[in-house]
Amino acid sequence: MGPTLSRHPEICYIGEPDYIWQEALGCQLNDVLLRKDATRQLKISIHKRIADLADIENAEVILEKSPSNCFRIPFLVEVFPNAKFIHLIRDGSEVALSASKEWSASSSNALDSKDIRELNIYKRFIRTIIEEGEFKNRFNSFSDFKYFPLYTLKLINFFRRQFLGNDVISWGPKFPGIRQVKKNFSLLETCAIQWERSVLAAENAFFSLESNKVCRLYYEDFIEEPIQCLLEISDFLSLATDEETLEKISSSVVNRNTSKWESVLNLEQQNAILNQISFTIKRLGYN
Secondary structure (H helix, E strand, O other): OHHHHOOOOOEEEOOOOOHHHHHHHOOOOOOOOOHHHOOHHHHHHHHHHHHHHOOOOOOOEEEOOOHHHHHOHHHHHHHOOOOOEEEEEOOHHHHHHHHHHHHHOOOOOOOOOHHHHOOOHHHHHHHHHHHHHOHHHHOOOHHHHHHHHHHHHHHHHHHHHHHHOOOOOOOOOOOOOHHHHHHHOOHHHHHHHHHHHHHHHHHHHHOOOOHHHEEEEEHHHHHHOHHHHHHHHHHHHOOOOOHHHHHHHHOOOOOOOOOHHHHHOOHHHHHHHHHHHHHHHHHOOOO
């Protein structure tokens, strides 16, 4: 959804800049940040990084879409008191299938953009380092270099997944205990649990927020009726919209199969997923 919304003239989209949160996360093994972690110095640092990264001169809204944000909503509210949250919910079974491909790099769409994947290995390697590295933003002060070994390890693991398909290396939001879960469950089950922990963490945090701070949308609705969902988002963010703008933005939305897992996975794999997350799926309104 992020790239789609970036087409709105009043939105400044900054993607998933993990380095913005690295100073707060330090070397911990999960993505959880609490309200108490938002020290005065961290607030100043994060605001400065975003201001340096974003072209905020003409933007009404700065949009950031790191999936790991679901584990740090109280922290984000403390850092950005005026923040609003769009929770895009998707069928956990479908997410488990999609995420498993990213973990193992078994999808042609995994880990790289299409133009990078079409390059030869050498050019692909260099281009990925340049684009994924984002060195200018990642290391903009001397203190940032203390995280260089950690980031180097992340980059190595990225290439291990990309070229070797190593599903032992975690991908996506890191909840507490994710490594132990991967040891005890299959990759599909782990991805299903990862989805459930992420969704529940976000929903539990939203209970303490005012209703006008949260907009819940379903991915399947967004694919089927993008203009209607975009109208809802525009109203939620108090953005000006007209028919031409909506048509332009929605033109990038591709209508795709949202139940691929039922045809791709065998019955045993389907049941393995549902055994882990069926209650949450039903709670969210899926059959």
